[in-house]
Each structure stands twice: as C-alpha cells, then as structure tokens.
Amino acid sequence: MSREHIDILMNRAIDGKATLVEREELARAMLADPTLHAEFDELKVAHSSTALLFERLALPDDFSRLVMRRVQPDHVPTDADLTAVIDSSDLPAAEGDAPQQASRPRRSQVLRRRANIATILSSVGALSAAAALLMAIGMLTGILRSSIAPQLNRDGAPVAGKPGVPAADEGHRTPSSPSSQGKSELPGASNGTPGGSDSPQPKPILPPEDRPAPPKSEEDEDDRERPSAPVDVEKPAVPRESVPGPESAPKGPVQPEPVKPGVENPRDNSKPEAPDTPTDQPKGTAVDGGNPPSGESPNSEGGTRVDKPREALVWGRLLCISSGNLKLTGEDGKLVPLEDGAELRQGARVVTNVNGLSILSLSSGGFVAVGKGTILVLTARGVLLEDGALAVEFDGGKSGATLNVAFEGGELMLSRGTVVVERKVRRKVSVTQSLGISVIRAGENPLVSLEGGCEIDVESGKAPATPRLKSVILPDWCGTARTQIALARVEGLLLAHKLSKTNDSRLIRVLERLTRLSLSAEVLHGFMKHVLEPNGLGAVALIGMLSGVEEALISNKEMTPEDAIKLANFATCEAKNLEDWEKRFETQCNLWLRRELKGELPKDAKKISEEERRKAENKVEGKDAAGAAKTEDEARKKEAVPGPQGK
Amino acid sequence: MADWSKLDDPELVRRCLTGDRSLFEEVVRRYQNPVYGLVLRKIADLGQAQDTVQETFVVGYENLARLKDPARLKAWLMGIASNLVRDYYKRRKMVGLPEGHDVEVVGLDPLESVEQRERHELLYKAIATLSERYKAVLIKRYLEEAEYPDIAAELGLSVGAVEVCMHRARKALASALKELMPDL
Numbered sequence: 001m002s003r004e005h006i007d008i009l010m011n012r013a014i015d016g017k018a019t020l021v022e023r024e025e026l027a028r029a030m031l032a033d034p035t036l037h038a039e040f041d042e043l044k045v046a047h048s049s050t051a052l053l054f055e056r057l058a059l060p061d062d063f064s065r066l067v068m069r070r071v072q073p074d075h076v077p078t079d080a081d082l083t084a085v086i087d088s089s090d091l092p093a094a095e096g097d098a099p100q101q102a103s104r105p106r107r108s109q110v111l112r113r114r115a116n117i118a119t120i121l122s123s124v125g126a127l128s129a130a131a132a133l134l135m136a137i138g139m140l141t142g143i144l145r146s147s148i149a150p151q152l153n154r155d156g157a158p159v160a161g162k163p164g165v166p167a168a169d170e171g172h173r174t175p176s177s178p179s180s181q182g183k184s185e186l187p188g189a190s191n192g193t194p195g196g197s198d199s200p201q202p203k204p205i206l207p208p209e210d211r212p213a214p215p216k217s218e219e220d221e222d223d224r225e226r227p228s229a230p231v232d233v234e235k236p237a238v239p240r241e242s243v244p245g246p247e248s249a250p251k252g253p254v255q256p257e258p259v260k261p262g263v264e265n266p267r268d269n270s271k272p273e274a275p276d277t278p279t280d281q282p283k284g285t286a287v288d289g290g291n292p293p294s295g296e297s298p299n300s301e302g303g304t305r306v307d308k309p310r311e312a313l314v315w316g317r318l319l320c321i322s323s324g325n326l327k328l329t330g331e332d333g334k335l336v337p338l339e340d341g342a343e344l345r346q347g348a349r350v351v352t353n354v355n356g357l358s359i360l361s362l363s364s365g366g367f368v369a370v371g372k373g374t375i376l377v378l379t380a381r382g383v384l385l386e387d388g389a390l391a392v393e394f395d396g397g398k399s400g401a402t403l404n405v406a407f408e409g410g411e412l413m414l415s416r417g418t419v420v421v422e423r424k425v426r427r428k429v430s431v432t433q434s435l436g437i438s439v440i441r442a443g444e445n446p447l448v449s450l451e452g453g454c455e456i457d458v459e460s461g462k463a464p465a466t467p468r469l470k471s472v473i474l475p476d477w478c479g480t481a482r483t484q485i486a487l488a489r490v491e492g493l494l495l496a497h498k499l500s501k502t503n504d505s506r507l508i509r510v511l512e513r514l515t516r517l518s519l520s521a522e523v524l525h526g527f528m529k530h531v532l533e534p535n536g537l538g539a540v541a542l543i544g545m546l547s548g549v550e551e552a553l554i555s556n557k558e559m560t561p562e563d564a565i566k567l568a569n570f571a572t573c574e575a576k577n578l579e580d581w582e583k584r585f586e587t588q589c590n591l592w593l594r595r596e597l598k599g600e601l602p603k604d605a606k607k608i609s610e611e612e613r614r615k616a617e618n619k620v621e622g623k624d625a626a627g628a629a630k631t632e633d634e635a636r637k638k639e640a641v642p643g644p645q646g647k
Numbered sequence: 648m649a650d651w652s653k654l655d656d657p658e659l660v661r662r663c664l665t666g667d668r669s670l671f672e673e674v675v676r677r678y679q680n681p682v683y684g685l686v687l688r689k690i691a692d693l694g695q696a697q698d699t700v701q702e703t704f705v706v707g708y709e710n711l712a713r714l715k716d717p718a719r720l721k722a723w724l725m726g727i728a729s730n731l732v733r734d735y736y737k738r739r740k741m742v743g744l745p746e747g748h749d750v751e752v753v754g755l756d757p758l759e760s761v762e763q764r765e766r767h768e769l770l771y772k773a774i775a776t777l778s779e780r781y782k783a784v785l786i787k788r789y790l791e792e793a794e795y796p797d798i799a800a801e802l803g804l805s806v807g808a809v810e811v812c813m814h815r816a817r818k819a820l821a822s823a824l825k826e827l828m829p830d831l
Contacts, residue, residue, distance in 0.1 A: 004811065011814040039821075043814075046821035050774075053767050054789035059683055059697065064675035067701055071708040072668065355709060372705075430694070455694075473738045516738065 010040050014047045060425050069387065070373040071354050312345035315378040316362040322484055324356030324372060348378045352388065357477050359484050366394035366403045369481030371422075379406065382414075385429070389422035391478040393485065393521055395436075402438075409460025410442035417452060418521070420478055427460040434472045434518050440464055452518055474516040482515035483508055489525050493532035497539035507539070510546045517553070519561040527569045541578040548582055552589050558596055559589070567592055652677070660717035671711070675704050678721055682728045684786040689732045691775045699735060703728040766824070773823035781816035784809055 009026040012018035018026065030037040060066070318326060320340045327335035329349040338350070344360065352358055352374045360368045362382075370376060374388025382404035383390065394403040395416045402413040405421050407429045412421060417436010424430045431440065435452040442448070445463045450456060454467040474482070487494065487508070499507065515524070531542045549564045556564075567588040568581075575581035651659065651673040659677075663670045683700045690696040706727050714723050774782060783802060787793045795813075799806045 007814040008807065008810045011810050011817070014817070039818075042821040042825060043817050046817045046824060049766060049770055049824065050785065050789055050817070050820060053770050053774075054786075056767060057687070057693065057771075058790065059679055059700065063679055063701075064672045067675045067679075067704045067708075068669065068672045070701065070705055071671065354705070424698075471739075476734075 006036065010036075010043055013040075014043055062426065066425060072373075312347045313380065314363055315344045315346045315348065315380075316360055316364075318342045318344060319359040319361045319367070319488065320484060322357040322359060322480055324353045324358075326356060326358040326370065327351050327353075344378055346378055346380050349375065349386075350378070351375050357480060359481050362394075362403065364401070364403075365396075366392065367481075367485050368392050369478060369485075371475075371477050379404070382406070385421055385423060387423055389420065389475075389477075391418065391420045391474065391481055393418050393482065395522065407458070409462075410440055410458045410464070412438055412440050414438040418474070418478075418482070418518075419450075420474060424457075429458045431456050431458060432472055432474070433467075434474055435520055472518055476512075476516070479512040479514075479516035482521065483511040486511055486515060486521065486524055486528065489521075490528045490532055493529065494539060496534075497532065499539050503540055503543055507543045507546070510543060510550060514546060514550060514561065517561040519565065523562050523565050527565050527572075530569055530572055537572065537575065537578060537581065541581065544578045545572070545581060545585070548585055552585070556589060556593060559592065563592065564589075655718075656720040657717035660711065660714060660720060664712055668708075671704075671708050674707070674720065674724075678724050679704070680791045681721065682724055684783075684790050685725055685728050686732060687790070688779065688782050688786055689729075690735060691771075693771075695735065699728065699731050702731055706731070770820060770824065773820050777816055777819060781812055781819065784812045785816050788813060 006026070006029050009018060009022050009029070012022055013026055026040075030040060318338050318340060321338075326338045327350065328338055329351060330336050335351060338344075344350070350358075350370070352370050352372055354372055356370065356372045356374070358370045360370065360378075362368065368376075368383055369391040371389035371391070374390055375386040376388070376390060377384040377386065381402070382392075384406040390405070392403055392405055392414055394414050396402055396414075397416070400415070402415050405412040405414065405419070407421060407423065408427055410429070412419060412431055415437045417438065418434040419436070419438055420432040420434065422430045422432075431438075431450065432455045433450040433452055437452075438450045440448045440450065440456065440458060442458050442464045443461070448456065448464045448467065450467055453472055454469050455472070456464055456467040458464045528542060531537050531545060532539060537545075545568055549561075549568050552564050552567075553559055553561060568585055571581055571584035571588050575584050651670060654662070654673070659670060659673060663674070679700065682703050683696070686696045686699045686703070687693075690699060703724060707724050710727075714720065716723075774785060777785070780802070784798060787798045787801065788795075793801070795806050795809050798804075799809045802809065804812070
C-alpha cells in the first residue's frame with residue numbers, strides 16, 4: 001500500500017467519505033504502523049480546529065441583508081415618486097433642475113459646486129460675525145429683561161428660574177392663544193405647523209415635526225432600532241448659532257419653523273410646546289412678558305414683544321454633494337432632495353443613496369463626509385449615525401470642544417483629527433481613527449481613548465474591544481471627501497490660477513490618494529496655501545509637488561505623510577521653480593533619512609543639520625566645493641568675531 | 648418569502664434589471680461564499696476581507712446593467728472582487744506595507760476563551776502562510792463547503808490531486824499547531 005494511498009484514505013476518513021472497505025484498510029495500516037495512528041489523530045485535531053475556525057470566519061448570517069441595506073438603504077423612490085415630490089414642493093426652480101444637472105458634464109458640475117462652496121465659505125465668516133453680534137445683543141437683552149421683568153409682569157406673579165427666563169413664561173406661548181393666531185407676524189407661528197399653510201415663502205428645508213419612520217421592510221425593522229446613545233438635540237453646543245428672534249432668522253431658502261426633532265428627546269415629543277424647565281428652552285427663544293390672562297395675546301397687550309415658536313438651531317450647511325444625492329426625511333416620511341449650500345438644522349434626518357457622498361460643514365467647525373447608504377440625524381453636538389458610514393474631520397483646538405458621533409450603543413467624542421465611523425453589521429460599529437484624539441463612551445463601560453492609527457469595534461451592549469493599532473488608509477470615499485474639503489479651503493486661491501481640465505483632474509487624483517493617508521487637513525491646507533499664494537509657485541507646481549510627496553512616501557517607507565508634507569513645505573521656502581523645488585525636496589528627504597538612520601539626533605544635531613543643509617543647498621545651487629568651503633569659512637569667521645558679550 | 652434559489656443566473660439578472668432590484672439579495676446569497684473565499688485567499692486582514700466582499704456586491708449592484716453575459720455572473724463578481732483586492736494592495740503599497748503585513752483575526756468573538764482565540768489566531772496565520780493551492784482547497788472545502796469533484800473542476804485538478812492537496816494542507820496545519828501548542 002503506497003503512502004499516498006494511505007494519505008487519501010486518512011483524508012476520506014476525516015471527511016466521513018470513506019467506505020467501509022476503506023476504513024478497514026486504514027485500520028489495518030494503522031495497526032501495522034503506530035506512527036500512522038498518531039498522525040491520524042493530529043490530522044483529526046487539525047480538521048476539527050480548522051472547521052471551527054472557518055465557522056467563526058464565516059460571513060454573518062444576515063450578510064445579504066446587510067448588502068441590500070447598503071445598496072437600498074431605504075425606500076428608493078421611483079421616478080414617478082420623485083416627480084411627485086418635486087411637483088408638490090414649493091422649492092425654487094433650480095432645485096427642480098437636479099435631473100438636468102446630473103446629465104451635465106462633470107466639469108461643469110465641479111465648477112458649479114466649487115462656486116457654491118466658495119460662496120458658502122465666504123458667507124460663513126459673515127454669518128459667524130452676525131451670530132456673535134446677535135449673541136451679544138441677546139445677552140444684553142437678557143440683562144435688561146431681567147431688570148424690567150417685574151414691571152412687565154402685570155399680575156405680579158413671582159418670577160422663577162433664571163433671570164430673564166421666568167418659568168411662568170412657559171404658559172404664555174402665543175400658539176396656545178387663539179387671539180394671537182391671526183396677529184402673529186411669524187409664518188407658521190400660529191399653529192406650530194411647519195412652514196404654516198399660508199406661508200408665502202418657499203417651503204423651508206427643515207427637519208420634520210414628527211419624524212415618522214421611513215418605509216421599511218419587515219426584516220429591517222429590528223435592524224433600525226433607535227440607538228440608545230445619548231443625543232442632545234436641544235441643548236445648543238454652540239450658542240452663537242442660536243436664533244434669538246425674527247431679525248436673526250437666517251436669510252435664504254430656510255425660514256424659521258417650529259421643530260420637534262423627536263430624536264432621543266422625549267420632552268419634545270411629549271410636551272412640544274411647554275418644556276419642563278426654563279433651561280430646556282434654547283437661548284433666545286424664551287418667551288417674554290408677564291402672565292396675561294388667558295385669551296389675551298401678549299403682543300396685543302404689551303405690543304412690544306411677539307411670541308415666536310421654538311426653532312431648531314442651525315446645525316450647519318450642506319457644503320457639496322460629491323456624488324449621488326442627499327435627501328432630507330420630510331415630516332410625511334418622504335425624502336426631499338437637498339442642494340449644495342442648503343442650510344441644515346438640528347434634528348434633521350438625512351439620507352444618502354447608494355452612490356451618495358456628501359460633505360456637510362458644521363457651524364461650530366468641522367466637516368462630516370456622509371458615505372453611501374447612510375442615514376444620520378444632525379444633533380446639537382454632532383451627529384447620530386443610524387446606518388452607513390461617515391468620516392468626521394474636526395479640530396477643537398485648545399477650547400476642549402468635541403464633535404460627537406453617537407451610534408447604537410455608544411458615542412465618540414472627537415477632539416481633533418479624522419475619524420471614520422461605520423456601521424458594519426447589526427449593532428456593531430467600527431471606528432477608525434486616522435489622526436488626532438478621541439474618546440469612546442459605550443454605556444457604563446470605562447471610556448476608551450483613541451489615537452491616530454488605530455481601529456476599534458464597538459458592539460451595543462458589550463464592552464468595547466481593545467483598539468488595534470494599524471496603518472490606516474482611509475477608504476476611497478473618504479479620500480474624495482477630504483479632497484473636496486481641501487480644495488474648498490483653498491478655493492479662492494485656486495480660482496486665480498485657472499487650471500486646465502487635465503491639470504484639474506490631476507490635482508484631484510493626487511489629492512484623493514494623499515488624503516486617504518494619515519495626513520492632517522491643517523498641514524495639507526498650510527502647504528497648499530503656501531504654494532498657491534500670489535508669491536508661491538502656483539497650482540501646476542502644486543500638482544508636481546504633491547506627486548513628489550507621494551513618490552517620496554513610496555520610496556521612504558518610514559516617512560509619515562505629515563513628515564513628507566512638512567519637508568515639502570520647507571523645500572518650498574526658497575525654491576524658485578518646480579525643478580528647484582524637486583532638488584531641494586530630495587535633499588530634505590535625504591537629510592531626513594540620514595537623521596532617521598542615525599537614530600536620535602546628537603546634542604549638536606541642529607548645528608550639524610544646518611551645516612548639512614547649507615552644503616546640500618550649495619550643491620543644489622551649483623556652487624563648487626571651493627565656493628562652499630569659502631562660504632563655510634566666512635561663516636566660521638563670522639562666528640569667531642567676538643561680539644560685545646564675548647568681550 | 649418566495650424561493651428564488653431555483654432561478655438560474657440569467658433569469659435572476661433579467662428580473663433584477665427589469666423590475667425587482669431586491670432580487671439582488673439572492674445574488675448575494677448565492678455568491679457571497681465564493682467571493683469571500685477568493686478575497687480571503689488574498690487578504691489576510693479579516694475585517695478588510697469582509698469589507699471587500701461587501702464592496703464587491705455593492706459595485707456589482709450598481710453596475711449590473713453593464714453585465715454583458717448574465718450567465719457569467721459569478722465570474723463577473725469574482726472579477727470585481729479581484730479588482731478590489733488589487734486596489735487594496737495598490738493603496739497599501741503607497742504607504743509601503745507588504746502583502747500580509749498584518750494578519751488579523753478581527754472577526755473572531757473577543758469574548759471567546761483566550762486559549763481558543765490563540766489557537767484560532769495561530770491557525771489563521773498558519774493558513775495564511777500556506778501555498779495558494781492549498782489555501783484554495785481548504786477555503787473551498789471548509790468555507791464554501793464544496794465537494795471534492797467541484798473543487799477539482801474549479802481548480803482544474805483531478806479529484807485525487809485535490810485530496811492530496813487537502814491532506815497536505817491539513818498536515819501543515821497539524822504540524823503548525825503541534826509546534827506552537829505542543830500540549831494540544
């Protein structure tokens with residue numbers, strides 16, 4: 001009996017496919033050779049271990065459903081549905097042009113989006129200033145109000161709570177007063193209906209009043225449970241974004257409207273018109289005046305103040321839609337497409353489609369890139385991820401501010417850096433920290449801090465696993481999103497350079513590759529700005545430089561993207577043109593590598609590296625050795641000349 | 648729920664394209680394991696492998712209309728998976744990571760016993776070091792639960808050769824286990 005035959009018999013026996021004759025044959029062979037028996041036992045152990053391992057490795061049972069949820073995240077409306085939505089809405093004509101826009105060449109779309117982005121970015125500064133001014137006015141008004149409140153309170157009801165925000169005021173909301181309905185100057189203020197049926201202005205893009213669950217398939221129902229993560233929709237994280245009165249209502253397509261976000265905010269659902277405590281009321285929306293008899297309208301009596309409904313605070317804007325679409329879930333569950341630049345409010349629930357990629361900018365700073373098939377709710381402190389994936393970029397600076405991403409079973413607080421949060425399987429979220437610092441809170445478990453270059457899975461109801469260190473390369477869509485953000489930040493400078501179509505796409509491609517790496521947006525922005533500034537080398541050189549950085553990263557594996565960009569920036573300082581820059585950058589890279597190989601820098605490292613740099617630069621500039629020596633001698637002489645202190 | 652498993656690929660694709668896109672779930676169910684097997688042979692990082700499989704079907708869904716020969720649906724999906732794997736390594740190369748740099752078993756239950764987990768990690772690493780053919784046979788047999796004749800047909804080998812491959816692969820795993828966990 002050949003050895004190969006015995007091997008096959010063992011194999012069949014392990015697989016349970018051996019016939020009776022084969023089993024007997026194998027038994028005889030093992031009796032004759034005890035080593036065969038030991039080998040057979042080992043193989044059986046290997047088989048059972050392997051079977052168990054592959055059982056664990058198998059895809060989840062609901063994998064196909066997960067895929068379907070990604071490709072069909074929600075009810076995908078038919079063309080007829082979309083037409084009906086567009087026809088029934090009062091959106092400006094431009095919004096109805098979406099299908100036509102989709103058919104336009106990509107180049108024109110890019111230009112149009114860039115123009116929108118530039119407009120948005122320029123308006124952000126003005127809005128911030130206006131918000132700060134309004135906040136100051138609000139504070140002053142609050143102080144004055146607290147001093148005059150007793151006079152306004154005609155029936156002498158005691159004023160409780162915070163100064164300027166009397167508890168008794170809660171009963172004085174105009175909507176509850178029939179007489180005020182016809183007199184209210186605010187559209188929709190009378191009945192609290194969003195927009196008001198008689199509103200003459202276009203239908204606002206606002207979060208729904210009662211956000212009914214979108215149409216779901218039966219099997220999806222349990223998968224779409226509301227996460228138990230803490231979500232603070234009502235308390236504004238950024239007071240400057242509060243909307244204190246009608247005069248501060250944002251201009252544009254969005255108008256003030258009462259909103260009951262209904263997400264993790266039972267108070268809103270149960271008592272939409274009368275919060276429990278005065279502190280529940282967002283700043284600036286407090287109702288003034290005393291406690292007039294029922295049926296009396298404050299504005300009819302006092303004539304000085306008009307009650308206004310509570311408004312959802314401004315969360316931020318839709319910076320741009322990179323691909324696909326982004327839709328807002330309407331109050332009736334229908335999805336309303338959003339356009340670039342649309343203002344977003346807290347409590348809004350937005351959905352991207354199967355190839356959707358949108359970038360949102362927060363008023364408080366930071367960006368959220370919403371991946372395909374993603375559902376998220378905009379909260380006061382960030383976002384609530386219901387499904388899909390998103391990438392967040394934020395820099396809280398020294399203020400200690402965080403941007404929060406809530407998800408089922410936990411919450412991520414990002415202090416600075418870039419994080420990708422993806423709901424992979426049911427009740428499980430994967431968090432990848434590319435850069436910066438963040439903290440994860442999962443139920444009652446201890447906080448887990450994350451640093452750049454790690455990944456962690458958080459499963460609802462379980463303690464978070466230990467973060468795994470790994471070289472993070474962000475997914476393609478993150479690269480695309482970060483590229484859009486990077487380009488948006490230098491939009492003004494870039495427009496001045498008028499890149500050709502080819503160079504434009506080259507720039508986008510190289511940026512898309514680089515931004516997937518652990519590269520800080522600030523460092524990249526600083527570099528791009530430096531190159532694109534009027535006295536910089538220009539946009540075409542920028543493409544070459546970024547390609548050079550990319551090549552340097554490939555050839556120097558130890559070099560981090562941030563190091564490479566810093567060296568590139570350093571080389572830019574004295575470079576006259578791209579060729580010059582390339583030489584200088586190569587020198588910088590070589591010096592860097594030499595320092596890396598040496599390990600720790602010696603005590604006089606600075607001096608040495610300065611000399612090396614000087615030598616290298618002399619070489620680059622074409623000076624001969626004598627010239628270099630002369631320069632060094634001159635330098636030494638200068639150092640040797642005793643200064644006043646030397647005496 | 649209707650049983651779509653009896654539909655052949657061309658019919659399934661035709662129905663997906665003409666009406667019910669949700670039928671694509673049947674496509675996923677039908678080919679998730681072969682695609683996963685292919686990806687797992689190339690990508691050692693388990694989490695990444697599962698992501699790639701998901702991405703394969705998403706790309707397949709989005710481009711289903713571009714499939715010229717629906718009878719070759721499986722080969723088409725495998726092609727997409729291969730391209731995604733290639734893209735993955737291209738990206739890794741950009742930051743200078745060699746193939747198989749991080750062999751992670753991230754899909755395993757963190758709550759399983761330390762010993763069991765260690766054994767699985769060890770075994771997984773041992774599988775990752777096997778030759779491509781052995782790995783293919785193992786994955787097809789254990790993950791896709793394919794029979795030997797089917798494996799032989801797919802890999803272009805005789806059934807006997809597949810059996811020998813399987814035996815040697817098991818032997819390699821057994822010796823890896825024995826070497827690193829002698830008390831097993």
